[in-house]
Every structure is written in structure tokens, then in C-alpha cells.
Amino acid sequence: MTSATDDKTIVRDYFNAQGFERWSRIYGDGQVNKVQRDIREGHQQTVDHVLYWFKQDGNAEGLSVCDAGCGVGSLSIPLAMMGAKVSASDISEKMVTEATERVKELLLPGAVPTFEAKDLEALDGNYHTVICLDVLIHYPQDKAGDMIAHLSSLAEERLILSFAPKNPFYTVLKRIGEFFPGPSKATRAYLHSEAEICAALKANGWKIKRKEFTATQFYFSRLLEAVKASD
Numbered sequence: 001m002t003s004a005t006d007d008k009t010i011v012r013d014y015f016n017a018q019g020f021e022r023w024s025r026i027y028g029d030g031q032v033n034k035v036q037r038d039i040r041e042g043h044q045q046t047v048d049h050v051l052y053w054f055k056q057d058g059n060a061e062g063l064s065v066c067d068a069g070c071g072v073g074s075l076s077i078p079l080a081m082m083g084a085k086v087s088a089s090d091i092s093e094k095m096v097t098e099a100t101e102r103v104k105e106l107l108l109p110g111a112v113p114t115f116e117a118k119d120l121e122a123l124d125g126n127y128h129t130v131i132c133l134d135v136l137i138h139y140p141q142d143k144a145g146d147m148i149a150h151l152s153s154l155a156e157e158r159l160i161l162s163f164a165p166k167n168p169f170y171t172v173l174k175r176i177g178e179f180f181p182g183p184s185k186a187t188r189a190y191l192h193s194e195a196e197i198c199a200a201l202k203a204n205g206w207k208i209k210r211k212e213f214t215a216t217q218f219y220f221s222r223l224l225e226a227v228k229a230s231d
Contacts, residue, residue: 007188008119011138012091024098027072035218042219046133046162047075049212049223051082053160060084066127066154067113068120069135073099076113077106086113087125093117120147123154130155134221136163136197140190145200152204159206162223165213166191194222201226 025032026040054060061083067076070088072095080086080103090096096117103112120135130151136144144163151159198208206226214221 007138007140007143008091010188012119016092016094024072024095027074038216039219042214042216042221043074043134045214045216046212046221046223047078049214050075050131050133050160051078053210053225054079054082054084063129064127066123066125066130068123068130068132068151070099070113070115071095073102073113073115075131075133076115077103080111080113083111085111087127088113088115089118089123090115091117091119121150123150125154126156127154128156129158129160132159132161133223134162134164136161136192137189141192141196144190144192144197145203148197148200149204152201152206157228158209159201159226160224161197161226162221163192163197164189164220165222166193197222197224202229205229 022036026036027043032040054063059082060079063084065079065084065086067079067086067088070076070090073088076086076088076099088096088099090099096115099113099115103115120132132147132151136147139147148159148161151161201208201224205228207229208224209227210225212223214223
């Protein structure tokens, strides 16, 4: 079995090399192919769901938010524009550099997100809301619980995360190469059982408040919002 450390090294190396070129285009607004455009649209739907939840709750003004696995700032930047105090991180230095440059180009008024290159295990501090989108796909199931526990230790009121759901249909798609097209274009991809993710959240004192599901041709993501069980 491959260790989590090996997976982390593979992810870091990938997103600092060919992965950066691919995913920075997907998360940007430049020319992309049909598959990349499909993934871009799917990921943006997930981001939009999160932003909508903040708006439903009375916006994000003044809230401290940790965006763990921020990529090029697709979520961090609009949250900052809504008034949140965003601390964002990504395992890839290139992604963080790109996110920082995007903020400079936008000339955001007021507070801007703070970006740093750091993996999930190294994150510390306390935040009203911790968000981790499309990152658990890089962690095997036996490590996902540990990551949820760590993210839980940082969150005071809310934990929002997304993952690629594991069921017979998506498992078959993954096996035949349609779920993550091109073996040379992606790192290892782990699907997760929603029941096990929910159990891990419950074990750390959370209950599910809201959930969404995004499905395009090449992008599948279950989004969960968890709040303190005592609330």
C-alpha cells in the first residue's frame, strides 16, 4: 500500500510541474479543451454553492476563514471580496504564487487573502469556518478520517468539505479511465464513501447542516457543510 507521505510528495511535485500548467488553466478564464472546460464548470459550481451558503447566512463580513487547498484562489478571492478574513494555503508553491498574483491584478479593496504554501497536516490556528474543497481526492480512505480530525481542530463553528463520492457507478467510471481522463494528467484519485465521511464528521462533534452534489461529464463532487452538533 502506498503511504500518505508518498501521496503527498506526488501531489506536491505534480502541482508544481505539469499539474500547475493544466489546473491553472482550468481554474482560470483562458482557452481550454472540452474536458478541461467541463471540469472548470463543475468546480465553479461547487465554489458557487459555498458562496451561496455564506450569502444565505448573512454574508461573510468579518468571519475568519481557512481555505485549505486553495489552488489559485478561486474561492479565497471572492470570499475576501465579501468581507471575510481569509487565510489560504496550498501544498503547491506555484499555485500560491499564482493566487497571489491574481489578487494583485484585481486590486481588491480592504483586506486581501493571505496565501502560503503549506500542506494540510501543517495547518494551525483557529477559524470560524474551515473549507477544504476537492482535496480529499488525494487522500486514501484510511487517511481521510485523520485529515477531517485535523481540520476539525481548526474550525470553531463550521467545516465545509467536498469529495468525490464512492459508489458502484463512479467506481466503474474511474476504473475504465473516464472519471479522470488521461493517466498522465492526474495524480492518484481516491473516491470516498459518503457514509464514512459523515461518520468521521460525527466522531469529531459535527452534524450535517447542508449538502449539495455537482455532476458534470468529468467532474463529480459531494459538498457537505457541518456545524457543531450541540448547536
